[in-house]
Amino acid sequence: MTRYEKTAWVLALGSIFITYYLGSAFRLITFSDGVITAHNGLGYVCLKVILIMVVIEVAAELLNKKAAGKVECDERDEGIKLRASHIGLMFLSVMLVGGVAMLLLTQMLTIRALDITVMFALMLYLLNITWVVRHGAEIYLYRFGYDGENEHY
Amino acid sequence: MAKTSITNKIRMLRFMADEMTQQQLADHVGVTRQTIMAIEAGRYSPSLEVAFKIARRFDKPLEVVFSYPEFER
Numbered sequence: 206m207t208r209y210e211k212t213a214w215v216l217a218l219g220s221i222f223i224t225y226y227l228g229s230a231f232r233l234i235t236f237s238d239g240v241i242t243a244h245n246g247l248g249y250v251c252l253k254v255i256l257i258m259v260v261i262e263v264a265a266e267l268l269n270k271k272a273a274g275k276v277e278c279d280e281r282d283e284g285i286k287l288r289a290s291h292i293g294l295m296f297l298s299v300m301l302v303g304g305v306a307m308l309l310l311t312q313m314l315t316i317r318a319l320d321i322t323v324m325f326a327l328m329l330y331l332l333n334i335t336w337v338v339r340h341g342a343e344i345y346l347y348r349f350g351y352d353g354e355n356e357h358y
Numbered sequence: 359m360a361k362t363s364i365t366n367k368i369r370m371l372r373f374m375a376d377e378m379t380q381q382q383l384a385d386h387v388g389v390t391r392q393t394i395m396a397i398e399a400g401r402y403s404p405s406l407e408v409a410f411k412i413a414r415r416f417d418k419p420l421e422v423v424f425s426y427p428e429f430e431r
Contacts, residue, residue: 207390279389280405281396352402 209282210347212265213289217340219261224333227254227326234326239317248322251329258333285346293339300331366424368398371416387411 233244304327308319372378380398384391387408396402397412404412413423 207392210392279393280408281389281393281402351396 207278207282207347208269209278209286210344212269213340213343213347215265215268216261217337217344219257219265220333220336220340223254223257223261224330224337226257227251227330227333230326231330234323236316239315240320241316241318241323242320243322243326247326251322251326254329254333281351285343285351288346288351289339289343292342293335296338297331297335300335304331364403364424364426365400366397368394368412368423371418371423375416383412383415386415 227250230247230250233247233250235242235244308316368383372380372383380394381391384394387394388411389404389408393402393404393408397404397408409420409424413420416423
């Protein structure tokens with residue numbers, strides 16, 4: 206297992222943990238009279254999530270530190286990172302468009318207003334799911350799927 | 359598991375070159391051992407640069423080390 210694959214594992218597991226943690230905080234959201242609001246605790250949870258994300262990224266970077274005289278990252282690692290980022294970006298754009306469409310649709314039906322903290326938490330949640338998909342794709346490509354064909358430009 | 363259509367004789371050439379290890383070849387070429395492993399198993403097509411470096415390490419022309427069966431006569 207290369208260092209980059211280890212990093213992908215750390216980031217994927219970290220993202221799954223954060224997504225679960227943030228998802229469990231959605232019980233703080235309340236819905237009444239067409240207005241979605243959040244308990245004050247949700248903003249605090251979002252701040253904690255951002256802090257945890259930074260800590261996990263730093264831990265992954267430390268793990269990624271180059272050992273003297275050894276090749277740690279080559280064209281295959283770069284190719285896998287690029288393809289996984291592409292998959293993550295595609296997923297994020299589909300989810301964003303889907304999310305906005307859902308908001309529009311629900312606004313037409315019942316919801317009239319959305320608290321900004323709830324919006325922020327939802328965006329953070331979406332970002333974390335994207336991270337899970339991206340790093341999951343990295344692990345999959347490392348383990349099974351990356352042949353490098355049509356990737357060298 | 360995806361297989362590329364490019365085949366190679368790296369394993370045999372390593373064996374003939376005093377049983378060179380994958381790590382030794384990787385260090386010479388400037389890639390990781392995992393990449394050499396993937397190339398050998400036919401799971402990864404290297405860039406031209408890496409392919410030339412591998413061929414040069416064994417003092418062989420590129421087409422001896424790598425081949426693309428579809429176009430062979």
